[in-house]
Amino acid sequence: QQPVQSPQAVILREGEDAVINCSSSKALYSVHWYRQKHGEAPVFLMILLKGGEQKGHDKISASFNEKKQQSSLYLTASQLSYSGTYFCGTEDNNNDMRFGAGTRLTVKP
Amino acid sequence: NAGVMQNPRHLVRRRGQEARLRCSPMKGHSHVYWYRQLPEEGLKFMVYLQKENIIDESGMPKERFSAEFPKEGPSILRIQQVVRGDSAAYFCASSRGDPAYNEQFFGPGTRLTVL
Numbered sequence: 001q002q003p004v005q006s007p008q009a010v011i012l013r014e015g016e017d018a019v020i021n022c023s024s025s026k027a028l029y030s031v032h033w034y035r036q037k038h039g040e041a042p043v044f045l046m047i048l049l050k051g052g053e054q055k056g057h058d059k060i061s062a063s064f065n066e067k068k069q070q071s072s073l074y075l076t077a078s079q080l081s082y083s084g085t086y087f088c089g090t091e092d093n094n095n096d097m098r099f100g101a102g103t104r105l106t107v108k109p
Numbered sequence: 110n111a112g113v114m115q116n117p118r119h120l121v122r123r124r125g126q127e128a129r130l131r132c133s134p135m136k137g138h139s140h141v142y143w144y145r146q147l148p149e150e151g152l153k154f155m156v157y158l159q160k161e162n163i164i165d166e167s168g169m170p171k172e173r174f175s176a177e178f179p180k181e182g183p184s185i186l187r188i189q190q191v192v193r194g195d196s197a198a199y200f201c202a203s204s205r206g207d208p209a210y211n212e213q214f215f216g217p218g219t220r221l222t223v224l
Binding site: 032034040041042043047049095097099100101102 | 142144150151152153154157164165167200202207210211212213214215216217218
């Protein structure tokens, strides 16, 4: 039931781009993305609903392909502040919400 | 507007004791979720509650663990007869309503250490 995230970890230089993927074996109603800094609570980034929508703010955006039961998070021109662990949370048609194991992103100067 | 509050922030228990973790959701939020996180691992869903109702407890161990969200007061996650394997950070999150449309706001977590 837990969504699968890939990659598990990624290291970038400032200014580089990254893509984090999230896939589920179940039909999805919505996908949530959160970022957690070490020792802190997860913080909300965005929700995507089925309908194939895309969302974004600043240089972080995401897409949701409900047919493929996948979502991707795009980080463009990464900044040092983007470092952290990114979690996708998937909600199925029964309102069951589950989080992936996380993708650890490290941005270096 | 205060965020999600959890207490205590740190809790130390000896094996066999009981641990009670409290979560006060944000004002106006009636949905509460509990998650467990082991060091360097992801968030593992435990239970989803609305006021006075357990909606989904499929992530809760069958024994020793229980959760409630009474009409008045905070949500409580109770772990009886704790074992070393229960050591983890326990996060609660609250939302205004349906998870499809409402982001979850996380509390700062309670770090449980079982000696």
